[in-house]
Amino acid sequence: MxxxxxxxxxxxxxxxxxxxxxxxxxxxxxxxxxxxxxxxxxxxxxxxxxxxxxxxxxxxxxxxxxxxxxxNQKNDKQHHVRGIIFPDDIQIDGANLKATAQLDNHEKVKLYWLFPDEKIKNMWLENNKVICFQAEAELTRIPGPTNFNQFDSQKFYLTKSITHQINIKSWYTEVAKPSTLLQKIRYQLHEWHSVGIHNAERLPSPLSANAEALILGTTPQSLYEDNPGVQTLGLIHLFSVSGFHVTFLMTLLMQISRRIWFPKEYTILVLSIILIAYFIFAGEPDVLIRSIISGELILLKDLTNKKIKAQVIWSLSLLFSLAMVPQILLTLGGQLSFALTFCLTFAQRLTFWQTNILMSLVSFPLIIQQQYTWHILQTFINFAAIPIFGTVIVPLVMIGFFGQYIPFLTYITNLIIRYFAYMVDLCATLPGNFVVGKIPNALAAILLFLALGMFAREAKIKHISRISWLVSFSVAMIFVHLPYHGEFATFDIGQGDAAVIREPYNKTITLIDTGGKVTFGEQPAWQKQKYFRTNGETVIVNYLHSRGISKIDNLVLSHHDQDHIGNAKVILTKMNVKNVIIPAGMMQQSSFKTEIKPYLRSAQVTEVTNNIQVSKLPLQIVHPFKSGQAKNEDCIALFGHIGGKNIFTAGDLDQSGEKQIANFLPDMHVDILKFGHHGSKTSTNPEVINKWHPEIGIISAGRNNRYNHPNKETLETAQNNKMTVFNTQINGMMCYEYSGLNGHFKVKIPHEPKTTTTAN
Known part of the structure; x- marks a missing residue:
């Protein structure tokens, strides 16, 4: 069987x-x-x-x-919807409310709303009731990634059967009234869960985030922001409600029942009900299904006194999970949950060290496909952290949470937990955090199978698997870290500019501008988001790590505008940058002193004009001609030959600057032109373009931007010169990939390139 x-x-x-x-x-x-x-x-x-x-x-x-x-539902700008929102599904940050709503037609959607004022925000912050709503909203498909190797939220939510989102325009809300007893129980558990979350949020950090994660089954943003070492060292699984926590709960309740001489049969019956109630109370997370099913089967085994093999429990928990969430194995959480428990099922003959090494080797190809980095201390830290976590941290979190009305208890437990978090963060800063990169899916699958084979019973299989694993991993590293082709890629960074030049075999890495968010005026305190990851991290750093890149040889900042250097602090913090190249005169500007200088670390700064050339920079500096104030007219312009094409890029340089370059270099010919100033009419001089006669134009601009970039005049210039235009608004991230003197363009969003596009 x-x-x-x-x-x-x-x-x-x-x-x-x-x-x-x-x-x-x-x-x-x-x-x-x-x-x-x-x-x-x-x-x-x-x-x-x-x-x-x-x-x-x-x-x-x-x-x-x-x-x-x-x-296949069509987008609808005027969509009438009805549904409910559970209070523990609501997340509020600044002026933004987001939640998962269950519509009357049983479809789940992501819901977004902007608070009109602080008073209404405070009302929602205090809410612990299930909300019923009717709304006029814009219904759209959850957007997919627009950059290569970017996190795919569309695919992620699809595994949860969520395909669309609604942006509320106006709505009417009231407290939902349950119509059946089971519905009333479900609503009540979610409301108690919400009360628990609000109580946890009042605790000091890091006890607050630990209580939300370990007791209430939520993953607050503060867990990642305040504990960077947890993610770096792969300890995040300890903070996800899983089999570890279900086992802890079952063991605790069983011990209590024995102490009070409660009959075993009744204890098992109560426990089976508590497990289901806990699943609903914890927000009904998909990754908890396996643990609950396994727990129920173990209780059934104890009740009937019949032997149920671990393989049977694992198989039945997988089948039940697939019946409830068919795509659970397409999520990282589901893959890790079942892969690691599969290892434990067959690891009874292995030693403690062998079991942990097996689990690390199995989890490695799964995690690396999304995280791209791996710390060599990860396995050893897990060895030490898991027992400490189970015997010290979890009990302390429970004491701190349930004893929160006794200030002394809260202070002591938080102090110990903070020390533990400090030690984890300290270990994460130790040498050994390597950028592995995105391994091809086929090689990742091979590494997974070979990891299992390394601990087979037959010596020959173990020997072959170990050698094959090393060979496969070496092939993967060569494939990622020494690619035979180079690229000139423009990121879809919104209303901003950022591009990377990567020479073949990763010989040199040059990042040109970093993008950044431009803010207009000071926001009121209640509207400010507390947790916000810039696209410098989620797009640029993420992509570079996926390509196995950990260092940047040259960071070129064309001028001081925020939409070109705003993410520089993130790049300088997250990456090892060797040289920062800026236009002459920028070091005296306040933008450099506040946005760049404090984050330089060991990076060397070079101010340049066209007379200064930097070693290992794949393009020639052709502007500015003199020192300035790092404004648009002082932009760094780069020109050179890459992959059989002449490429020109110049930030926000105006038409006058383009004309000066054309006069200074009268024989200059351009094949690929990065349109200046996001396609604004202030750049792209028609006379210069007619002289250079480029074949391909690249526009980097945000969708629905307030400036109407690219402007009509620029597009007309492109059309008059019969240029093929790639636009981040339409094509997303674009890349000219080359080997030797031959190359081709690839875009993230397939769309037929045209000789012109319509302005926003």
Whole structure:
């Protein structure tokens, strides 16, 4: 029975891959499982496998069809909706409210609203009730990534069967009234959960974030912001409500029942109800399903005194999870949960150290596909942290949370937890945090299988797996860190500018501008967001890390405008920057003193004019001609030959500056032109463009920007010169990828490039 369930659950799991995310890797996994099942050559065995698989296959196909119909909904600017919002699903930051709403048609959507004033915000902050609403809203598909290797929120929410979002224009809200007893119980548990979250938020940091994560099952932003070492060292799994916490809860309640001489049968019955209630109370997270199912099966085993193998519990928990959330294995949380528990299921003969090494090797290819970095101390820190966490931190968090009305208890528990967090952050700063990069999916799958093979019973399989793992990892590192092609890539950074030049084999890395958010006037305190990650981190640093890049040879800042240097502090903090190149005169400007200088660390600053050339800079500096104030007219302009093409980029340089360059370099010819000032009419001199006669133009501008970039005049100039125009507003991130003298353009959002585009 155990063998049948194990094979069936793995086959059904592989089936979800080809139905919901068809690709070469998922088809390979499915084919592998089919061959493995067929290899058993037992008709009765195969018949039972087929009998278990067919209902799931029909269910997955039907569910996928319904999900596709949901995806195909058209955007609607005037959409009338009705639904409910659970209070523990609401997140408030500054003037922004976001939540997951359940509509009357049973569809889930992401909901966004801007508070009109501080009074209404405070009312929502105090709310602990389930809210029923009717609204006029704009319904749109959840946007996908617009940059290569960017986090795909569209795909992430699709795994939760959420395809659309609504932006509230006007609405009417009231306290929801349950219509059935079960609905009343569900509402009450969510309301108690909300009260618990609000009580946790009043605690001092880091006790507050720990209580929300470990007791209430939420993941507050402060957990990441205030504890950077937790993510760097891969300890974030300890703060997710999982089997660890369910086991802790079950063990605690069982011990209490024994102490008060409560009958075992009644204890098990109460515990089974508590587990379901806890699942609802914790916000019904997908990753908790496996733990709850496993817990219920263990309780059933204790109640019936029948032996249920660990493989059976694992297989049944997987099947139940897939029935409730078919795409759970397409999420990192689901992959880690089932992969690591699979290892534990078969690791009973392994030592403590071997088990932890196995779990690290299995989790490595899964985590690295999204995080791109790995700390060599991660395995050893987990060895030390897990027992301390289970025996000290979790009990202290419970004492601090439930004893929060006793100030002394709160102070002591918070002090100890803060010391633990400090030690974790200190370890994270130690040498050993390497940028691995994004490994091809096929190689990641191979590394996962070989990691399992390294701890097989047969010595020959172990030996072959270990050698093959090292070879595969070496191939992956060569593929990522020594690519034979180079690139000139323009990021979709919104209303700003940022581009990277990466020479073949990562010989040199040059980042030209960093983008940045321009703010107009001072926001009132109640409107300011407390937790905000810039696109310098989520787009630029993320992409560089995905390409295995940890250092930047040259950071060129064309001038001092915020939309070109605003994210420089993030780049200088997160990356190892060797040289910062700025236009002559910029060091005297206040923008440099506040935005650049405090974050330089070991980076060297070079002020340049066209007479100064920097070593290992792949392009020639052709502007400015003299020292200035780092304004638009003082921009650094770069020109050079890359991949068989002459490239010109000049920040926000105006038409006069372009004309000066054309006069100074009369024989200059441009193939790829980065339009100045985001396509503004203040740049792109028609006479100069006609003289240079570029073939391809690149526009970096934000969607629906207030400046109407690119301007009509610029687009007309491009059309008159029969240029092919790529625009970040339409194409997202774009990349000229080359090898030797040959190259081609690729864009994140496929769209036929035109000789002109319409202005916003």
């Amino acid at each position: 155990a063998r049948i369930l194990m094979f069936a659950s793995l086959l059904i799991a592989s089936l979800t891959g080809i139905i919901y995310y068809s690709c070469a890797v998922t088809w390979f996994l499915f084919t592998f499982m089919v061959v493995l099942c067929s290899w058993q050559r037992q008709i009765d065995f195969l018949f039972k496998i087929l009998l278990l698989t067919l209902p799931f296959m029909v269910y997955f196909i039907y569910n996928s069809h319904c999900l596709q119909q949901q995806v």
